[in-house]
Amino acid sequence: MISRRDFFAMLGGGIVVWMVDDADAQESGGGARRGMNQAMPEQVSAWLHIGEEGTVTAYTGKVEVGQNARTSLTQAVAEELRVPVASIRMIMGDTTLTPFDMGTFGSQTTPRMWPQMRKAAAAAREMLVDLAAQKWMVDRASIQVADGKVTAAGKSAGFGELTQGQKLTRTIPASEALTPAAQWKVAGTSVPKINGREMVTGAHKYAYDVKRPGMLYGKVLYPPQFGARLVSLDSSAAEQIPGVKVVRDTFQIGREGAGPDLVGVVAPDPQTADRALAALKAQWKPVTGATNSKDVYAHFKQTARGGAVESPGLVPYTVAYIAHTPLEPRAAVAEWDAGGKLTVWTGTQRPFGVKSELAQDLGIPEDHVQVLMPDTGSGYGGKHNGDAAVEAARLAKAVGKPVKRNWTREEELTWAYFRPGGLIEVAGKVTPDGTLTHWEFHNYNSGPSGLQTPYEVADKKEQVHQADSPLRQGSYRGLAGTANHFVRESYMDELAHSVKIDPLEFRLKNLKNERVRNVLMAAADKFGWKGRKKTAGHGFGLAAGMEKGGYIAAVAEVSVTAGAVKVLRVVQAFECGAVVNPEQLRNQVDGAVAMGLGGALFEQIEFADGKIQTNRLSRYRVPRFADMPVIETVLVDRKDLVSAGAGETPIMALAPAIGNAIFDATGQRLRSMPMAPKGLTGV
Amino acid sequence: MARITQLDVNGAKRRIDADADRTLLSVLRDDLDLTGTKYGCGEGQCAACTVLIDGQPTKSCLTKVGTVAGKRIVTIEGLAREAELHPVQQAFLDAEAMQCGWCTPGMILGAVGLLQRTPHPTDAEIVSGMNGHICRCGTYPRIVAAVREAAKKGGRA
Ligand code: FES
Numbered sequence: 142m143i144s145r146r147d148f149f150a151m152l153g154g155g156i157v158v159w160m161v162d163d164a165d166a167q168e169s170g171g172g173a174r175r176g177m178n179q180a181m182p183e184q185v186s187a188w189l190h191i192g193e194e195g196t197v198t199a200y201t202g203k204v205e206v207g208q209n210a211r212t213s214l215t216q217a218v219a220e221e222l223r224v225p226v227a228s229i230r231m232i233m234g235d236t237t238l239t240p241f242d243m244g245t246f247g248s249q250t251t252p253r254m255w256p257q258m259r260k261a262a263a264a265a266r267e268m269l270v271d272l273a274a275q276k277w278m279v280d281r282a283s284i285q286v287a288d289g290k291v292t293a294a295g296k297s298a299g300f301g302e303l304t305q306g307q308k309l310t311r312t313i314p315a316s317e318a319l320t321p322a323a324q325w326k327v328a329g330t331s332v333p334k335i336n337g338r339e340m341v342t343g344a345h346k347y348a349y350d351v352k353r354p355g356m357l358y359g360k361v362l363y364p365p366q367f368g369a370r371l372v373s374l375d376s377s378a379a380e381q382i383p384g385v386k387v388v389r390d391t392f393q394i395g396r397e398g399a400g401p402d403l404v405g406v407v408a409p410d411p412q413t414a415d416r417a418l419a420a421l422k423a424q425w426k427p428v429t430g431a432t433n434s435k436d437v438y439a440h441f442k443q444t445a446r447g448g449a450v451e452s453p454g455l456v457p458y459t460v461a462y463i464a465h466t467p468l469e470p471r472a473a474v475a476e477w478d479a480g481g482k483l484t485v486w487t488g489t490q491r492p493f494g495v496k497s498e499l500a501q502d503l504g505i506p507e508d509h510v511q512v513l514m515p516d517t518g519s520g521y522g523g524k525h526n527g528d529a530a531v532e533a534a535r536l537a538k539a540v541g542k543p544v545k546r547n548w549t550r551e552e553e554l555t556w557a558y559f560r561p562g563g564l565i566e567v568a569g570k571v572t573p574d575g576t577l578t579h580w581e582f583h584n585y586n587s588g589p590s591g592l593q594t595p596y597e598v599a600d601k602k603e604q605v606h607q608a609d610s611p612l613r614q615g616s617y618r619g620l621a622g623t624a625n626h627f628v629r630e631s632y633m634d635e636l637a638h639s640v641k642i643d644p645l646e647f648r649l650k651n652l653k654n655e656r657v658r659n660v661l662m663a664a665a666d667k668f669g670w671k672g673r674k675k676t677a678g679h680g681f682g683l684a685a686g687m688e689k690g691g692y693i694a695a696v697a698e699v700s701v702t703a704g705a706v707k708v709l710r711v712v713q714a715f716e717c718g719a720v721v722n723p724e725q726l727r728n729q730v731d732g733a734v735a736m737g738l739g740g741a742l743f744e745q746i747e748f749a750d751g752k753i754q755t756n757r758l759s760r761y762r763v764p765r766f767a768d769m770p771v772i773e774t775v776l777v778d779r780k781d782l783v784s785a786g787a788g789e790t791p792i793m794a795l796a797p798a799i800g801n802a803i804f805d806a807t808g809q810r811l812r813s814m815p816m817a818p819k820g821l822t823g824v
Numbered sequence: 825m826a827r828i829t830q831l832d833v834n835g836a837k838r839r840i841d842a843d844a845d846r847t848l849l850s851v852l853r854d855d856l857d858l859t860g861t862k863y864g865c866g867e868g869q870c871a872a873c874t875v876l877i878d879g880q881p882t883k884s885c886l887t888k889v890g891t892v893a894g895k896r897i898v899t900i901e902g903l904a905r906e907a908e909l910h911p912v913q914q915a916f917l918d919a920e921a922m923q924c925g926w927c928t929p930g931m932i933l934g935a936v937g938l939l940q941r942t943p944h945p946t947d948a949e950i951v952s953g954m955n956g957h958i959c960r961c962g963t964y965p966r967i968v969a970a971v972r973e974a975a976k977k978g979g980r981a
């Protein structure tokens with residue numbers, strides 16, 4: 142493993158630009174040219190290197206999980222440095238080579254990392270202009286940078302030529318000026334996915350695919366129930382299998398439900414590891430009295446911290462636990478070197494978080510750990526921690542060889558964390574002319590994201606109540622935004638119907654926020670809301686909202702035939718400031734519809750007696766081709782506004798739009814997500 | 825236990841030494857380093873593990889390696905000819921029919937098989953022909969568009 146210091150020494154000549162947070166840059170004299178061997182400043186968020194041969198390499202702690210950050214960040218560099226996209230290398234999520242980053246979540250890559258990449262590239266460009274001005278003794282203003290070349294008055298040089306022999310470093314503050322969106326040439330266009338070719342040829346190596354010399358395969362024994370404790374273990378049969386080593390170890394940090402002990406097997410091939418795991422005879426102390434997926438909503442209320450709120454007018458809605466089900470399950474390969482340093486390849490949205498987790502769990506200094514994150518088979522908020530990484534590292538340490546620990550689908554659907562389930566109780570009052578006068582909203586367990594109503598209402602109360610979660614829970618695309626939007630926008634529909642006002646009109650009447658209004662009207666226009674014609678068994682519904690700097694509206698058409706719900710058409714309008722890459726943005730917004738459909742209609746974790754019953758894809762239904770509606774997406778491009786992220790908010794308005802359409806079709810108000818796991822009864 | 829010592833993969837005879845009842849998926853990935861074939865469920869639900877066996881899309885997680893000795897196996901790594909992508913691969917790229925790409929190899933091989941059976945499918949035939957494949961990122965409409973485009977261009981099977 143090389144250290145960061147070695148790495149910078151190895152970089153050789155050229156230009157290095159360090160992008161730092163403003164405060165830090167000021168203290169360290171930001172903006173000034175630095176000397177040859179200047180130490181790297183603190184608080185660096187990105188860096189960029191132009192080599193003597195003119196190669197451009199950018200480094201970020203952000204990672205690629207399918208949301209296309211690799212492409213959009215490359216566009217940022219290409220835009221400001223005036224070089225073709227294809228000539229830029231983007232190093233992501235390598236805890237040694239890239240700067241610290243909290244993680245890739247919360248739709249923060251575009252609002253935060255994207256401008257920083259642009260600033261680093263813009264600074265490098267200006268340094269090249271300075272070099273050319275000195276070398277050719279011409280006025281800076283006469284120098285052009287385009288297509289990877291610097292030119293002026295008949296002279297032309299590649300980036301590398303200008304830096305020859307020198308090593309120039311510069312630290313720049315986050316306030317560096319940028320090319321305005323209206324003048325973008327590469328940013329704002331549909332640059333194709335950078336490594337698409339590796340994906341269609343099978344060449345891209347995901348964490349699941351990593352292989353190291355001498356590598357062995359590890360499996361871990363999990364209890365038959367959440368929280369069951371190991372009483373005794375007879376591993377003699379497993380140990381007799383040639384090549385097998387049984388490992389018993391202790392996790393240093395808590396694993397909710399999994400028990401404190403790590404019991405694993407390591408074998409030369411995955412089949413032998415499976416056989417060895419099956420040969421372990423374990424006795425467990427069972428857990429009794431755990432709640433189940435039917436009673437869990439009452440459980441949330443019973444366990445609410447500070448007590449539940451009881452009021453006769455409150456209408457209960459529920460939202461089930463669901464699983465991210467990234468198609469590539471958790472995976473890691475861990476390798477220790479002779480000096481006690483650990484390298485781990487794993488698919489995670491928080492490589493630096495996993496690095497800390499590993500250091501803490503294995504009791505080694507952080508600088509002894511390197512985490513590498515190959516572009517991963519998706520996450521959706523579900524790969525924030527180092528479950529597989531810690532297991533691989535412990536097993537590898539015990540056997541003194543690199544160990545691969547790939548989770549199975551059953552493990553992923555049982556032992557990963559889930560999107561929280563929730564009980565949400567809501568009440569509202571509306572005058573006969575449709576003015577919202579009172580709003581009360583209590584969310585038990587699912588969380589605060591998207592809690593606040595965008596509607597104008599004088600008297601409102603919105604509260605999150607923490608409660609006991611029987612299942613391990615965590616982030617999910619949009620966090621609680623989906624749950625809170627489902628309830629708010631379904632209940633707004635209830636209120637509109639209670640005073641017999643068109644749901645669109647009712648919303649607009651109570652809505653001042655221009656950006657929400659705009660997407661709502663854009664979606665309704667494109668859908669043809671005003672001219673919609675109801676036929677038997679068909680219904681129309683709409684919903685809107687805002688979160689994380691994104692504004693979303695959805696309009697859905699459904700049919701209900703003999704209890705079967707089919708979503709026929711969805712129109713979404715989405716606005717997230719200036720659009721960075723229209724085609725990839727569409728891909729995200731459409732993908733959110735596809736994914737959101739599952740949670741809206743049929744996805745739910747069923748559990749009882751400390752066991753997950755939906756522990757396979759044959760028991761946990763996710764959306765398929767045949768579930769897809771016609772999807773139409775309207776992108777509202779606001780070149781005058783800063784770009785926000787887009788991976789999450791487009792999932793939030795879909796479920797209520799569908800629920801409202803089902804109500805329109807059948808008169809049934811569905812107040813539980815999923816709304817129709819087994820179809821509807823009574824229609 | 826019976827052992828399998830040779831497989832015909834991507835036009836080459838590959839030497840292996842595997843129990844006949846191991847899955848083809850594992851032999852491809854773990855023994856032959858052909859990791860373009862993906863695992864998603866191990867129970868026939870997702871089709872991420874699809875390969876072509878004598879031209880037929882087949883779920884390699886449910887296929888015992890003993891049943892395919894002597895048959896022609898094509899994985900995603902064997903689809904392009906030199907630098908030239910297969911038309912279905914090209915169509916997936918052109919349509920941006922992927923996000924994380926984990927489902928992509930299986931989708932492409934499934935589509936190649938579909939177009940062999942039905943060279944000019946309707947959208948409904950694409951949907952029913954591909955419905956066994958899961959894309960968790962939800963790029964389904966783009967995949968339908970890619971298959972439609974590949975069919976339009978015809979091209980080699
Ligand atoms: S891995 Fe074979 S069908 Fe899912």
Ligand code: FES
Pocket residue numbers: 207468518519921922923924925926927928958959960961962963
């Ligand atoms: S692109 Fe991610 S699963 Fe299909």
